[in-house]
Amino acid sequence: MSKALFCIENLRVAYPQPSGEELSWAVDDVSFSLQPGEKMGLVGESGCGKSTIGRAVMRLLPASSRVEGRVTFQEQSVFDLTPNQLRKFRGEAIALIFQDPMTRLDPLMTIGKHCIETLQAHSPQLSPSQAKEKAIATLAKVNIPESRWNQFPHEFSGGMRQRVAIALALLLNPKLIVADEPTTSLDVTVSAQILQELTRLCSQENMGLLLISHDLAMVAEYCDRIGVMYQGKMVEMGSTESVFRQPQHEYTQSLLKAALHIQSVDEIETGELGVPFGDKGQWGLVAGEEKQLANINQKSPILSVTELKQYYTIEPNFIERLFNKQPQTIKAVDGINLELYPKEILGLVGESGCGKSTLSRTILQLIRPTAGKVEFLGQDLTKLSRKQIRSSRRQIQMVFQDPHACLNPAMTVGQSIADPLFIHNLADSVKAKEQVLSMLEKVGLTPPQVYYERYPSDLSGGQQQRVAIARALITHPKLLICDEPVSMLDASVQSQVLDLMLQLKEEFELTYLFITHDLWLARFLCDRIAVMNGGKIVELGNTREIFASPQHPYTQTLLAAAPLLARA
Numbered sequence: 070m071s072k073a074l075f076c077i078e079n080l081r082v083a084y085p086q087p088s089g090e091e092l093s094w095a096v097d098d099v100s101f102s103l104q105p106g107e108k109m110g111l112v113g114e115s116g117c118g119k120s121t122i123g124r125a126v127m128r129l130l131p132a133s134s135r136v137e138g139r140v141t142f143q144e145q146s147v148f149d150l151t152p153n154q155l156r157k158f159r160g161e162a163i164a165l166i167f168q169d170p171m172t173r174l175d176p177l178m179t180i181g182k183h184c185i186e187t188l189q190a191h192s193p194q195l196s197p198s199q200a201k202e203k204a205i206a207t208l209a210k211v212n213i214p215e216s217r218w219n220q221f222p223h224e225f226s227g228g229m230r231q232r233v234a235i236a237l238a239l240l241l242n243p244k245l246i247v248a249d250e251p252t253t254s255l256d257v258t259v260s261a262q263i264l265q266e267l268t269r270l271c272s273q274e275n276m277g278l279l280l281i282s283h284d285l286a287m288v289a290e291y292c293d294r295i296g297v298m299y300q301g302k303m304v305e306m307g308s309t310e311s312v313f314r315q316p317q318h319e320y321t322q323s324l325l326k327a328a329l330h331i332q333s334v335d336e337i338e339t340g341e342l343g344v345p346f347g348d349k350g351q352w353g354l355v356a357g358e359e360k361q362l363a364n365i366n367q368k369s370p371i372l373s374v375t376e377l378k379q380y381y382t383i384e385p386n387f388i389e390r391l392f393n394k395q396p397q398t399i400k401a402v403d404g405i406n407l408e409l410y411p412k413e414i415l416g417l418v419g420e421s422g423c424g425k426s427t428l429s430r431t432i433l434q435l436i437r438p439t440a441g442k443v444e445f446l447g448q449d450l451t452k453l454s455r456k457q458i459r460s461s462r463r464q465i466q467m468v469f470q471d472p473h474a475c476l477n478p479a480m481t482v483g484q485s486i487a488d489p490l491f492i493h494n495l496a497d498s499v500k501a502k503e504q505v506l507s508m509l510e511k512v513g514l515t516p517p518q519v520y521y522e523r524y525p526s527d528l529s530g531g532q533q534q535r536v537a538i539a540r541a542l543i544t545h546p547k548l549l550i551c552d553e554p555v556s557m558l559d560a561s562v563q564s565q566v567l568d569l570m571l572q573l574k575e576e577f578e579l580t581y582l583f584i585t586h587d588l589w590l591a592r593f594l595c596d597r598i599a600v601m602n603g604g605k606i607v608e609l610g611n612t613r614e615i616f617a618s619p620q621h622p623y624t625q626t627l628l629a630a631a632p633l634l635a636r637a
Contacts, residue, residue, distance in 0.1 A: 228421015
């Protein structure tokens, strides 16, 4: 048997604790090894220690963390490396792809400069032209065109920034890639392309891959072996096929049940692949939903978007102006026509960078459109003053992808949720607290008095997203725009949050615009689906029709690329 490329033995990690608090192990006695060319998936709920292992391997933990055990790469102890050895080790031996690309990208540097700086630091023998040629070729692998070379991170969508971070990891041809939720922000087509590229490199270059993810279907499709973590411990490990077909640990069983509940595929319903999970029908529609859709479409639309456009101009830099290069126009939203009906859930799907988030922000008038109309309850939002728009937002609220980024870390949960009530003068402090406690209970954060006093940093990702939903609902809006609201959550928490959203929809008579790159989530939740590509809606129809008979080639590509757990 060949020597292990990478080996973890009895690893224990504890983060710095306030004085007087009992030591808590984030990773507790974990051991496993990885062979050259092997692809291993590491799954588990948020806070179970997956990312801590990735950071421990790269020696990126806080200096005062307590670390026990041994980590070796090609039989050399990682914990014994000198600073100079460690600098070469990071990137050339092992590359880490972070979940949040903005922690990897400097907002003051162009994308091209990021690539050149990385190559100059590790491969100084390359000439500037050679370095640029290699960087452009690597960016092309993740679908970043050369025309975006001189742009800054803030000019990219979240998914496109993640593609850049993946390209930076691939630049130095490392022997092992530790990918921490590398495709969370990406659509299924780009995810498939990147993971196919990573798995190809594993085979060709004998490169190892440690894929940390909450996407069980993706891990099942691309990994040879899987480890399941729970509360800092490795509770189950084995070949992907054996773990998914015959899970031994009850936590693994619950993860699979939650994932299948969301996918709820027709093969499962017919019993061909085991017991049924969830209550949805063959194409995500329960009995009677066809009638419900017909009733929805008979009503007047609550939101009507007409020929909406959002264009951005990229001005040439000084050198480009010398060569008379003309400004480049990016058509982020290009002539969108869309209607949303009361109590409907409309899914908006498409690849990262296609304009989904820009469309949502333009609807909310967070950015003014280049052209077109946005009518909400019969009122054209594009013609309102800033004060009038602020007032209208009481009826339209948004749930963002990253709850941690939209919650003020200095405010308690109670203060964050009550804030919109004070902004719109809807309640005094006494009534606001009553309403907040009631809302905390509705979103499942009980006992509410305890969560009322907590800060966002004291909560898990799923709990933070529940707070974000409570904050959005506190003004009793008519329309909720959800921009990838569960993409950062593991399968079990995703299932809980989605079920909560369905429950709240009935209780508050809500209408949802649900933006996602996950087709199975869209099928689970949505009445209709709009498919967006290149700033345009290329297909729009009932969920059943879209999945049963996709008409546009791009929709067909999306469906073919979507990983399906039941096929694993």
